[in-house]
Amino acid sequence: MDRVIEKKKWSSKRIMTIGAITGIVLLVGASVYYTSGNSKLNVDSERITISEVKKGPFQESIPVNGVVLPITTIYLDAAEGGRVEEKYVEDGTVMKKGQPILRLSNTDLALSLVNQETQVYNLLTQMQIAQNAAQQNTVSKLNQMTDVDNSLKEAERIYKLDKHLYEQKAIGSQEFRQAENTYNYQLQKKKLSEEILKQDSVSTRQGVTQAKQLYNGSQNALDLTRKKVGDLVVRAPVDGQLTSLDVEIGQNKNKGERLGQIDVLSGYKVRVDVDEHYISRIFTGLRGTFTFANKSYTLQIKKIFTQVTNGRFQVDMEFVGEVPQGIRRGQTLQILLALSDERQALLVPRGGFYQQTGGSWIFKVSDDGKTAYRVNNIQLGSQNTDYYEVLQGLNPGDKVITSSYENYGTMQELVLKNK
The missing domain is CATH 1.10.287 (Helix Hairpins)
Structure with a gap:
């Protein structure tokens, strides 16, 4: 008589199958758990810059470059065409009015x-x-x-x-x-x-x-x-320095052709290039400052050239008060041009974060200083070389990360670690 053999309820195969399914469920659950919260990234706190948001005096300004020029330049053009027979002086000579520069011949x-x-x-x-x-x-x-x-x-x-x-x-x-x-x-x-x-x-x-x-x-x-x-003998029309003299013996010059120029040495001005983005905000009377030989000097816009070339236009600025000693024609100055009056504002220091955020969000450091989380819907206004003006989204005393966010991707939270 045959005997009934009872089947085992927990065979090794069944156990392995259940274990595999459980592992997958746990893996999926863990993935859902970790992805359903804020994405985090560990960051070395020594490699970031943490700045404090604070109130202070603010003046909107932009950095521009200017070239020192004589306040008056007299151009020398050939009143009559002819062949260059003699050069009496060389480029750079300081001239007196009426002193001969060169002689042309015209048969x-x-x-x-x-x-x-x-x-x-x-x-x-x-x-x-x-x-x-x-x-x-x-x-x-x-x-x-x-x-x-x-x-x-x-x-x-x-x-x-x-x-x-x-x-x-x-x-x-x-x-x-x-x-x-x-x-x-x-x-x-x-x-x-x-x-x-x-x-x-x-x-x-x-x-x-x-x-x-x-x-x-x-x-x-x-x-x-x-x-x-x-007029075939070209003479200095005023006292000044002869510059840009472009003639050689035997060379033929046409009537009206530029020969050189006389720079009047009674003073200097600065020719400044400005981005066309600011053309509506530039007007005569605006002032700028620059540092020369560890001393600050002031310039003021006297003339605006509205013609735009390669996205830039030019203005002439003259010195207000003292003129730097030792300044020379052709020298380049780095000028801070003020676009507004000084006022009190909420400020955040400039930094690399702006390139990734455009000023619309920022990482704010928690009170314990261990983490930094993303704060959206902030608004930055005017700027100068040191600060952005905060219009909304931050408060005085907040600490934020102002260094570059290039490696943070879409992270929502940074875990600040010390080595």
């Missing part, structure tokens, strides 16, 4: 000067000849007038005598009428001669005036040509 201009001189000489000769002819003509007219006067006087004498004799019945009317006609004729002739002499005088004056005007015009043209020839 066309020299020939024009000779022709102009010849023309003026010819006009002067013609004017003198015309004046002599006018004088001779006037003398001739005056001689004729003298004859007319004499003839009139003689005709008047005879007329008066014959009139008296006619009234005395000593002569006939025929003889008297002849004397009367002769007198009237000479009288009319004198009037005509006087008119001719008057017109001749006016004509002579007009001719002389026109000749003088023509001569003066030619003389002015000659003076202008002489000035052009004189």
Whole structure:
């Protein structure tokens, strides 16, 4: 008779299966447990920067670079084109007004000067000849007038005598009428001669005036040509330092071409490049500071160039008060340009955290200093080289991590460890 064999309830295979399932459940449970909370990262506290949020004086400012320039620059352009024949000084020489710098030659201009001189000489000769002819003509007219006067006087004498004799019945009317006609004729002739002499005088004056005007015009043209020839010697227009002289012996320079410049050494200004982002906030009167030889100096915006090139525009700043000793043209200054007045504000020091957060969140250190947790919805406002202005999300006395968050990824909490 066969015997019933009872099956074992807990076979090794069943135990292994249950164990495997239990392990998977525990693993999944642990994963859910750890991922359902805040993700954490251990951080060496010595490698981070912890800063305190505090109230203090704040002034919005931006760092800019400026180049020292002379307060006045006079550009030297070729008034006339020509070939460089001589250089009297070298670049960098301190010049006096009127001191020669270089000499150009221009054969066309020299020939024009000779022709102009010849023309003026010819006009002067013609004017003198015309004046002599006018004088001779006037003398001739005056001689004729003298004859007319004499003839009139003689005709008047005879007329008066014959009139008296006619009234005395000593002569006939025929003889008297002849004397009367002769007198009237000479009288009319004198009037005509006087008119001719008057017109001749006016004509002579007009001719002389026109000749003088023509001569003066030619003389002015000659003076202008002489000035052009004189301009071939380039001279310093003011006292100052010669810079950027770009000429060599034998080189041809066109009219209007830049030769160099004279920097007036009476003072300096600073030409500053500013990002176009701030163009609406820049105006004359804004001030900036810089340090030179361990001493602080102040500059003020005097002129704004609104043309934007490569995302930047320029302003000219002048010194307020003392000018640094030993400053030189072309020197670069690092300037802190103030965009607002000083005021009290809640501040957090600048740091690398801003590159990852954009100022919208930050890691705040717990009271015990062992952890730091992410604080969202903070808002930062204006900034300067040292601080960001806190508008919301943080309070005075809060301690935050301001160093870079580059390795923190999406972590919600940092565990601060000391070595």
